[in-house]
Amino acid sequence: MASLTRNRKLTAESRWKRYKKHKYLFILLLPALIWYSVFQYAPLYGVQLAFKDFRVLEGINGSPWVGFKHFEVMFTSTSQFWRVFRNTVVISLYHIIFGFPAAIVLALIFNEIRGKVFKRVTQSISYLPHFLSWVILAGLFGTILSPSTGIVNYILTMLGLDTIYFLGDPDYFRFTLVTTSIWKEVGWGTIIYLAALASINPNLYEAASIDGAGRWKQTLHITLPSILPVICIMFIFQISGILDAGFDQILNLYHPAVYEVADILDTYVFRVGLSQMQYSLTTAVGLFKNVIALLLVLGTDYFIKKAGQEGLF
Amino acid sequence: MFSRMTIGEKWFQVFAVMFIAGLSVLFVYPFIHVLSISLSTPSEAIRPGLHLFPQEFSLEAYRKAVSSTQIWYGFRNTIFRTVVGTVLSVVVMVMAAYPLSKKYLPDRRFYTLFIVMTMFFSGGLIPSYMLIKSLGLYDSMLVYIIPSLFVTFSLLILRNFFIGIPQELEDSARMDGANDIRILFSVVLPLSAPIIATITLWSAVRYWNEWFQALIYIQDQTKIVLQIYLRRLVVENQDMELRMLMSQQPGQETVTPETVKAAVLMIITGPIIIVYPFLQKYFVKGVMIGSLKE
Numbered sequence: 001m002a003s004l005t006r007n008r009k010l011t012a013e014s015r016w017k018r019y020k021k022h023k024y025l026f027i028l029l030l031p032a033l034i035w036y037s038v039f040q041y042a043p044l045y046g047v048q049l050a051f052k053d054f055r056v057l058e059g060i061n062g063s064p065w066v067g068f069k070h071f072e073v074m075f076t077s078t079s080q081f082w083r084v085f086r087n088t089v090v091i092s093l094y095h096i097i098f099g100f101p102a103a104i105v106l107a108l109i110f111n112e113i114r115g116k117v118f119k120r121v122t123q124s125i126s127y128l129p130h131f132l133s134w135v136i137l138a139g140l141f142g143t144i145l146s147p148s149t150g151i152v153n154y155i156l157t158m159l160g161l162d163t164i165y166f167l168g169d170p171d172y173f174r175f176t177l178v179t180t181s182i183w184k185e186v187g188w189g190t191i192i193y194l195a196a197l198a199s200i201n202p203n204l205y206e207a208a209s210i211d212g213a214g215r216w217k218q219t220l221h222i223t224l225p226s227i228l229p230v231i232c233i234m235f236i237f238q239i240s241g242i243l244d245a246g247f248d249q250i251l252n253l254y255h256p257a258v259y260e261v262a263d264i265l266d267t268y269v270f271r272v273g274l275s276q277m278q279y280s281l282t283t284a285v286g287l288f289k290n291v292i293a294l295l296l297v298l299g300t301d302y303f304i305k306k307a308g309q310e311g312l313f
Numbered sequence: 314m315f316s317r318m319t320i321g322e323k324w325f326q327v328f329a330v331m332f333i334a335g336l337s338v339l340f341v342y343p344f345i346h347v348l349s350i351s352l353s354t355p356s357e358a359i360r361p362g363l364h365l366f367p368q369e370f371s372l373e374a375y376r377k378a379v380s381s382t383q384i385w386y387g388f389r390n391t392i393f394r395t396v397v398g399t400v401l402s403v404v405v406m407v408m409a410a411y412p413l414s415k416k417y418l419p420d421r422r423f424y425t426l427f428i429v430m431t432m433f434f435s436g437g438l439i440p441s442y443m444l445i446k447s448l449g450l451y452d453s454m455l456v457y458i459i460p461s462l463f464v465t466f467s468l469l470i471l472r473n474f475f476i477g478i479p480q481e482l483e484d485s486a487r488m489d490g491a492n493d494i495r496i497l498f499s500v501v502l503p504l505s506a507p508i509i510a511t512i513t514l515w516s517a518v519r520y521w522n523e524w525f526q527a528l529i530y531i532q533d534q535t536k537i538v539l540q541i542y543l544r545r546l547v548v549e550n551q552d553m554e555l556r557m558l559m560s561q562q563p564g565q566e567t568v569t570p571e572t573v574k575a576a577v578l579m580i581i582t583g584p585i586i587i588v589y590p591f592l593q594k595y596f597v598k599g600v601m602i603g604s605l606k607e
Binding site for chain 1: 332585
């Protein structure tokens with residue numbers, strides 16, 4: 001027992017010595033520690049609002065506790081919560097079903113292209129939309145998809161089809177969300193897969209072609225298994241973001257006519273929380289969302305490790 | 314190489330090239346379309362169909378766009394926040410990434426977790442909003458800079474790069490009596506130019522494009538940024554802004570909302586599109602480095 005305390009004292013002492021020895025390293029790190037404490041951890045203190053009735057004059061501390069009242073309000077059928085929740089999950093599932101494989105497929109196609117200059121130029125072009133904000137793209141798509149003067153509807157009319165109000169018709173709005181989002185991010189999404197593809201040992205392909213495997217068989221048996229770890233990690237991120245259905249995009253593209261199909265958790269929190277000042281209710285919605293997201297990361301990570309792949313943690 | 318391919322592979326190559334070429338057209342055309350409309354006369358702008366080059370050329374939309382005082386406030390503030398924000402952000406991220414890359418940093422594991430953990434939770438919009446208000450950042454130009462100083466993903470990419478720098482290079486400098494800060498600036502930074510370029514570009518784009526904080530935290534009309542100005546025109550369809558832009562003196566050429574919106578859009582997108590071809594390799598480099606696991 002005595003030796004144990006002495007040991008502990010020693011470690012405390014040596015820790016102090018180590019800090020003293022590397023004080024400049026610690027000084028360099030200090031701004032980051034302060035920033036993360038203030039802007040990432042301090043807001044957690046405000047999360048208690050989810051269990052309180054916020055009163056402006058009394059502040060966070062002075063507001064009375066109300067237990068799970070806001071969660072009850074949230075989950076009752078009369079609130080808009082379930083509509084918003086369903087929209088979020090449905091839109092995210094579309095992103096997972098169509099957007100997630102799109103980047104992998106595009107990366108595989110890029111990987112097959114032999115012309116070096118052509119490949120480099122087209123890749124660069126495909127990354128560009130990633131660097132533009134959804135405000136800019138809202139203007140761009142507003143013009144391109146306009147029912148009266150837009151080029152897309154012009155082509156549809158030429159083909160003898162009906163004009164579609166892509167940004168205003170609830171039947172098409174989610175389709176528009178997913179396609180415009182793929183347009184913006186698919187090129188950028190290929191980079192990580194291309195990096196993984198570039199690191200595959202070329203001898204594997206040579207050996208396979210000696211064994212008589214064609215390109216398709218090589219893709220199936222060498223390429224895909226080689227990039228599977230990367231696909232898994234990207235999939236964890238994708239699943240953990242299932243309650244983020246694209247706030248920036250939707251807030252700039254939607255309007256009341258399509259709320260019914262496009263209002264998601266984040267836009268709901270923004271509108272009801274900030275504009276209607278329902279701080280407590282929307283903090284509860286935010287908390288619900290964050291807890292689910294955290295569970296999803298841990299859960300997906302667990303399953304992927306179970307399946308024998310390298311996870312996140 | 315080509316001759317060694319089978320017939321099927323050749324056909325696939327043709328298909329792949331055509332597919333990628335078609336896709337590139339889909340990526341590029343919208344910009345050409347809007348650029349062409351911004352340079353068109355009103356009657357030309359509302360003509361449905363392909364817009365590659367204006368049949369009837371007019372600079373009036375740009376003249377109108379730059380005649381608004383708001384857009385000049387937007388320019389001033391956007392450039393301010395992009396320059397100051399980017400410089401500060403890169404400096405503090407480099408400062409933090411370097412110690413985190415060192416095995417001998419005391420409690421390194423704890424500090425790394427402290428930062429990485431924040432990628433997986435957040436307090437949410439309302440608590441953050443209240444924090445900004447209580448810090449006195451509401452309606453202050455500082456709200457453009459400080460709350461977005463750190464991006465955890467970029468910080469980790471920097472850290473991973475620093476880990477890859479051979480320790481021996483630093484040891485010789487240490488023998489000469491240099492401390493950690495000296496070593497960071499005189500040994501590590503000169504070796505890190507490409508990754509710093511990447512992080513700098515990402516930060517610059519981020520500060521140039523940011524609009525949400527500007528939307529919720531800024532009231533003062535002299536503090537608006539370009540993204541908010543554009544958003545009023547294209548998202549909120551604020552008639553007042555447009556009508557002010559459209560109001561004309563006798564004898565002036567006419568413009569339509571479409572051409573003015575397109576002109577403002579090109580003014581804001583232009584800087585990114587112009588620098589992109591020259592700097593694009595740096596835009597990408599960081600992801601390549603970051604994707605290699607430690």
